[in-house]
Amino acid sequence: MARIKYSKAEKLAILHLYKDGHHSIADISAKFSVDPRTIREWKRKYEVNGEDSLEEAAS
Known part of the structure; x- marks a missing residue:
């Protein structure tokens, strides 16, 4: 499976949804096709x- 690359703006939007408390990490993960561990790593x-x-990171 190919890895999807997300821009900084996309990551920030996903983290905002996570932090606002109205969306579960499972919902966000499914909607954006991001592993929950990845979201937690971005948050950290x-x-x-x-x-x-x-x-x-530059390739």
Whole structure:
């Protein structure tokens, strides 16, 4: 299965949905085809290092 790359803006939007408390991680995961562990990892990175940590690494 090909890995989907998300922009920083998309990651922030997904994290906002997660943080607002109105959507379950399962719902968000299904809607955006993102593994729940990935969402939790983005959240951890964001909390530790801020928005810039969500930038996709250069290939």
